[in-house]
Amino acid sequence: MSKIEELIAEFCPEGVEFTKLEDLFKISRGRVISKDALNLNKGNYPVYSSQTARDGMIGSIDTYDYDGEYLTWTTDGANAGTIFYRNGKFSITNVCGLLKVKNYDILNPKFAYYALAVCMKSFVNYGMGNPKLMSNVAQKISIPIPPIPIQEEIVHILDKFTALEAELEAELEARKRQYEYYRNQLLAFDGKDVEWRKIEDVGEIRRGVAFTKKQAIEGKYPVVANASSPISYHNESNRTGECVVIARSGANAGLVTYWNEELFLTDAFSIHPDKVHLNTKFLYYFLKNLQRELHLMKKGSGVPHVRASDFEIYSVPVPSLKEQNRIVKILNQFDALVNDISVGLPAEIKARKEQYEYYRGKLLAFQPLVHS
Numbered sequence: 325m326s327k328i329e330e331l332i333a334e335f336c337p338e339g340v341e342f343t344k345l346e347d348l349f350k351i352s353r354g355r356v357i358s359k360d361a362l363n364l365n366k367g368n369y370p371v372y373s374s375q376t377a378r379d380g381m382i383g384s385i386d387t388y389d390y391d392g393e394y395l396t397w398t399t400d401g402a403n404a405g406t407i408f409y410r411n412g413k414f415s416i417t418n419v420c421g422l423l424k425v426k427n428y429d430i431l432n433p434k435f436a437y438y439a440l441a442v443c444m445k446s447f448v449n450y451g452m453g454n455p456k457l458m459s460n461v462a463q464k465i466s467i468p469i470p471p472i473p474i475q476e477e478i479v480h481i482l483d484k485f486t487a488l489e490a491e492l493e494a495e496l497e498a499r500k501r502q503y504e505y506y507r508n509q510l511l512a513f514d515g516k517d518v519e520w521r522k523i524e525d526v527g528e529i530r531r532g533v534a535f536t537k538k539q540a541i542e543g544k545y546p547v548v549a550n551a552s553s554p555i556s557y558h559n560e561s562n563r564t565g566e567c568v569v570i571a572r573s574g575a576n577a578g579l580v581t582y583w584n585e586e587l588f589l590t591d592a593f594s595i596h597p598d599k600v601h602l603n604t605k606f607l608y609y610f611l612k613n614l615q616r617e618l619h620l621m622k623k624g625s626g627v628p629h630v631r632a633s634d635f636e637i638y639s640v641p642v643p644s645l646k647e648q649n650r651i652v653k654i655l656n657q658f659d660a661l662v663n664d665i666s667v668g669l670p671a672e673i674k675a676r677k678e679q680y681e682y683y684r685g686k687l688l689a690f691q692p693l694v695h696s
Contacts, residue, residue, distance in 0.1 A: 328477055328687065335471040339693035346463035348431055349423040353459060354416030361385070372408070374401045374419040380408055388413040393433045395423040397444060397457065404455040405445035409437040421459055435475035438482050439467040439688055468690035478687045485680040492676060496662060496669045503658040510651045511613045513641035524636040527597040531632055532572070533562060535590035548583065549591040550576045561586040566604040567594040568611060573629040578618035582608040593632040606648040609655050610640055
């Protein structure tokens with residue numbers, strides 16, 4: 325019998341109470357904090373808003389509104405219903421809700437955070453095009469309230485999972501920086517004794533075919549346009565084998581992707597190196613490393629776009645095929661280590677997340693107490 329099972333058998337063998345947030349927390353809302361206020365009052369205290377990047381932090385100022393253990397949640401927008409555990413001095417904007425525990429003798433804030441992370445998003449209202457989870461709905465959410473020793477043990481277990489995942493994420497981030505460093509070194513040909521040639525001289529550029537959703541016919545071939553993943557599937561293909569695809573229009577105009585399968589290319593164009601002078605994957609890595617520069621090639625006052633004719637005269641380095649193959653081999657290995665979810669750290673992080681979610685679900689699946 326596990327320690328949790330022993331604690332449940334000792335403290336609550338018949339089940340646990342489920343209690344509404346309004347009975348457990350003082351519930352309030354953040355305030356409007358403008359960009360000007362952030363810029364004019366820079367300091368050390370974080371300000372959290374509706375985003376999830378950087379744990380929701382949008383900046384830091386020289387004052388704070390709260391000090392201590394709290395939970396916050398995103399009330400509006402794409403991330404509505406995302407719950408955060410806060411401990412320290414901070415402020416929140418008006419698109420955040422705030423939960424302050426009323427009685428620490430019956431509720432551990434970190435336990436409540438883990439419990440709400442399982443269920444809170446299911447209460448989000450997605451109507452009217454702007455997802456919302458406002459206080460009047462949040463306050464009616466119920467969570468299990470086992471005795472404090474059980475809450476503390478669950479927090480201890482889940483904190484260990486979280487810490488391990490954070491370590492793996494930090495290691496992956498270090499690997500990514502290492503990858504970027506070596507990629508930049510391997511693909512820096514300025515000043516080196518290497519031939520530069522226009523893409524049209526060492527390959528062919530082929531434009532995609534106009535395609536609308538009305539023409540969509542379900543099939544096995546990915547329809548590739550201005551994104552890194554297929555926009556749909558079609559029963560015909562117009563590209564076979566290796567190619568580098570450049571998104572032609574929209575916000576992602578200039579986006580570089582690599583494909584090595586049959587596909588249907590639409591709002592983009594593909595580059596097909598001759599393979600006598602230029603390795604396709606080498607060209608992909610070189611162009612991908614210049615992604616920011618390629619995005620700046622966008623033109624047009626309406627929908628931004630890049631032109632195939634600009635890429636035909638775009639010059640790229642052409643070292644020996646032996647050197648290109650060496651570079652591709654090294655970068656393939658790095659790329660798999662930091663991006664491939666089937667191997668290396670990404671695979672381990674994915675497995676840990678799945679394990680964490682499984683055990684979190686099991687640990688928080690309490691039997692409701694039935695009153696006679």
